[in-house]
Amino acid sequence: MDVTESEPESGAAAMVAALNVPRNAKYGFSLAALVTAGLVALFVLPGTTRPTYLYGALAFVLLVSLGGLLTALFTVVSAVRLARSAP
Secondary structure, three states: OOOOOOOOOOOHHHHHHHOOHHHHHHHHHHHHHHHHHHHHHHHOOOOOOOOHHHHHHHHHHHHHHHHHHHHHHHHHHHHHHHHHHOO
């Protein structure tokens, strides 16, 4: 169901909008990509004896898990700020 501009948002859509979840996800996954790239550059690129595709899979898992964790953390911070600003 698509919400038009004339209809007020309610339910989950209103909560996602109020907590800035899309913005938090962008920040979380961007930061996770930077951390993952840094770790790969620091530990994998200097040289390894194991196949590179294993490190690629490990980097993907780190990126997704750290991105989700940071997104959740940023969303909790948004929720606390929203709760404190409520009258």
